Amino acid sequence: MLTHLEVLSTLEMLKNEHLDVRTVTLGISLLDCASDEPARFIDRMSSKIGAVARNLVKVCDRVAVRYGIPIVNKRIAVSPVAVAACSCAPDRMVEVARAMDRAAKGVGVDFIGGFSALVEKGFTRGDHALIEAIPEALAATESVCSSVNVASTRAGINMDAVYLMGKTIKRAAELTRERNGIACAKLCVFANIPEDVPFMAGAFLGVGEPDSVINVGVSGPGVVKKALDRARQANPRLDLGQISEIIKHTAFKVTKVGELIGRRVADDLGVPFGVVDLSLAPTPNVGDSVGEIFQSLGLGSIGVPGTTAALALINDAVKKGGAFASSYVGGLSGAFIPVSEDLNIAESARQGFLSIEKLEAMTSVCSVGLDMIALAGDTSAETLAAIIADEMAIGVINKKTTAARLIPVPGKKAGDKAHFGGLLGEATIIPVSGTDRSGEFISLGGRIPAPTQSLTN
Amino acid sequence: MKKIIISVLGHDRPGIIAAVSEVLFRNGCNIEDVSQSILQTEFAGVFIASLPDTIEAGELSGRLREKLDPMRLSVLLSEVESAGVWEAPLSEPFVITAMGPDRPGLVAGITELLARFGVNISNLKAVFRGGDNPLENTMIYEVDIPLAVDQNLFREALYERGRELGLDVSLQHREIFEAIHRV
Numbered sequence: 163m164l165t166h167l168e169v170l171s172t173l174e175m176l177k178n179e180h181l182d183v184r185t186v187t188l189g190i191s192l193l194d195c196a197s198d199e200p201a202r203f204i205d206r207m208s209s210k211i212g213a214v215a216r217n218l219v220k221v222c223d224r225v226a227v228r229y230g231i232p233i234v235n236k237r238i239a240v241s242p243v244a245v246a247a248c249s250c251a252p253d254r255m256v257e258v259a260r261a262m263d264r265a266a267k268g269v270g271v272d273f274i275g276g277f278s279a280l281v282e283k284g285f286t287r288g289d290h291a292l293i294e295a296i297p298e299a300l301a302a303t304e305s306v307c308s309s310v311n312v313a314s315t316r317a318g319i320n321m322d323a324v325y326l327m328g329k330t331i332k333r334a335a336e337l338t339r340e341r342n343g344i345a346c347a348k349l350c351v352f353a354n355i356p357e358d359v360p361f362m363a364g365a366f367l368g369v370g371e372p373d374s375v376i377n378v379g380v381s382g383p384g385v386v387k388k389a390l391d392r393a394r395q396a397n398p399r400l401d402l403g404q405i406s407e408i409i410k411h412t413a414f415k416v417t418k419v420g421e422l423i424g425r426r427v428a429d430d431l432g433v434p435f436g437v438v439d440l441s442l443a444p445t446p447n448v449g450d451s452v453g454e455i456f457q458s459l460g461l462g463s464i465g466v467p468g469t470t471a472a473l474a475l476i477n478d479a480v481k482k483g484g485a486f487a488s489s490y491v492g493g494l495s496g497a498f499i500p501v502s503e504d505l506n507i508a509e510s511a512r513q514g515f516l517s518i519e520k521l522e523a524m525t526s527v528c529s530v531g532l533d534m535i536a537l538a539g540d541t542s543a544e545t546l547a548a549i550i551a552d553e554m555a556i557g558v559i560n561k562k563t564t565a566a567r568l569i570p571v572p573g574k575k576a577g578d579k580a581h582f583g584g585l586l587g588e589a590t591i592i593p594v595s596g597t598d599r600s601g602e603f604i605s606l607g608g609r610i611p612a613p614t615q616s617l618t619n
Numbered sequence: 620m621k622k623i624i625i626s627v628l629g630h631d632r633p634g635i636i637a638a639v640s641e642v643l644f645r646n647g648c649n650i651e652d653v654s655q656s657i658l659q660t661e662f663a664g665v666f667i668a669s670l671p672d673t674i675e676a677g678e679l680s681g682r683l684r685e686k687l688d689p690m691r692l693s694v695l696l697s698e699v700e701s702a703g704v705w706e707a708p709l710s711e712p713f714v715i716t717a718m719g720p721d722r723p724g725l726v727a728g729i730t731e732l733l734a735r736f737g738v739n740i741s742n743l744k745a746v747f748r749g750g751d752n753p754l755e756n757t758m759i760y761e762v763d764i765p766l767a768v769d770q771n772l773f774r775e776a777l778y779e780r781g782r783e784l785g786l787d788v789s790l791q792h793r794e795i796f797e798a799i800h801r802v
Contacts, residue, residue: 163742164714164793168800169759173716173789175799228770230791418798
């Protein structure tokens with residue numbers, strides 16, 4: 163028998179606090195599609211995606227109705243294309259991306275991730291071809307997302323790859339100049355990329371993963387904020403230990419719902435269940451913001467002094483609650499701080515509380531990194547690469563995932579607004595100090611060695 | 620051995636369950652299930668017990684009355700039938716919540732629809748305190764929806780009924796509540 167309180171508090175989470183399953187992502191391995199003939203690879207890939215994902219949207223919709231929990235996005239993540247289509251030349255890689263786009267649209271998903279390469283220690287021919295193809299592939303498609311892992315704690319930082327990604331981002335922005343460089347919103351550069359991320363743009367299916375798998379991304383910044391507001395209203399003397407407990411409890415609930423829904427979808431599709439990624443992922447809707455949580459913790463705005471400490475508390479409490487709720491928590495699991503996708507964070511950046519330096523500091527304790535940050539269009543490839551290198555270093559040294567999703571908006575300068583639309587939102591372009599002073603360092607290239615695992619000071 | 624069901628109603632006070640169970644014990648009955656509920660000031664209890672061959676149902680009923688009448692409790696005893704009764708079809712558990720301003724006919728309106736779809740109520744808690752505060756005028760139905768019922772059709776009919784009654788109605792799978800609140 164359920165108690166009155168259990169029923170009503172659950173309803174409150176569903177109705178007013180945006181509790182939902184943010185994404186159900188079907189991983190599909192493309193390794194068995196490999197061929198030295200690009201056309202054959204494309205054929206095999208298209209039919210495999212079509213066959214495995216045929217019922218994804220239908221099943222998700224059915225489960226969502228049955229449980230009364232919205233599944234907001236249905237997505238596909240494939241094996242890194244640089245591995246699966248390793249023999250393709252760059253122009254063929256663009257064709258692969260177009261075929262991925264068609265296949266995704268054919269089964270009704272909004273994004274397909276996996277136009278990816280793992281180059282932390284060096285490049286294969288396929289890696290080079292894929293990275294060269296990224297700008298055109300992302301400009302020519304709607305749904306394809308790309309990620310490139312350029313660093314890891316065990317390999318160090320491939321600085322040649324970092325520089326190359328600086329140039330790639332620049333070119334991708336240029337090719338989508340009329341849409342504020344939107345191609346860059348579909349491109350993430352990673353350190354320590356997890357193999358089972360369900361969230362875009364970093365989703366891909368690692369080579370150690372099964373042939374197909376369901377990974378679920380749950381979110382719920384609104385639920386966390388409301389829980390904090392309620393608790394602090396009921397007891398204004400709550401301390402940070404007690405606040406952490408409330409976030410933990412909330413994360414537990416959200417994760418349980420995600421696993422329940424994910425397992426049901428996986429069962430109905432006849433596909434194994436992989437992980438729940440419990441990330442506080444905002445959308446540009448009021449009440450669905452990570453930034454607002456900081457205000458609920460008593461900070462005037464995200465970005466002011468105290469933000470990094472508060473984020474550390476939030477991120478850790480989210481992980482603890484999630485890890486207790488499910489034995490299969492994976493992906494990124496923590497708090498996302500994508501600037502343009504969160505009304506409150508975007509506003510804080512506009513007001514100048516949130517600089518790129520503060521964002522970088524925050525990424526040392528949050529789950530991802532410099533995410534959806536709009537920069538001036540004349541930011542050089544070298545400066546972009548240097549920003550990426552800094553971000554990668556944080557991940558590599560701290561044994562955590564970090565990423566950079568930077569958008570040098572063509573023709574715009576610091577203070578201008580860049581509108582990306584939909585879930586990608588809009589952002590004010592934030593200034594970078596000391597631009598064009600990193601070129602010599604970046605052009606040195608090579609690989610920054612893997613860090614020592616002892617002497618941890 | 621026969622099974623009997625006993626219901627006891629009256630103003631709540633300490634000692635009601637003790638009185639009933641003492642009579643059952645003295646007469647060789649074995650209690651299988653008991654459930655009680657208190658609404659405002661009133662007690663309602665239901666017992667299912669097995670009746671030994673040494674005593675007739677009517678006789679036990681008399682002995683219960685003897686004990687409970689002075690306590691101003693009413694008691695009803697009947698035999699549990701096993702043949703020709705409704706059997707639960709394969710179903711899934713859901714929770715229906717309806718909130719909104721109080722007015723006559725809310726429970727009747729919702730339950731008429733449930734009955735029409737063959738949806739069985741396994742637990743119901745409703746409070747109506749009047750006024751417009753939805754939290755003071757809430758019905759929570761735990762129901763079993765037969766697998767054969769078209770869920771979309773039922774959901775739509777339920778929401779439509781909610782609109783007619785001025786209620787904010789929701790239908791959720793029970794597993795969601797369990798997932799969220801149970802470790």
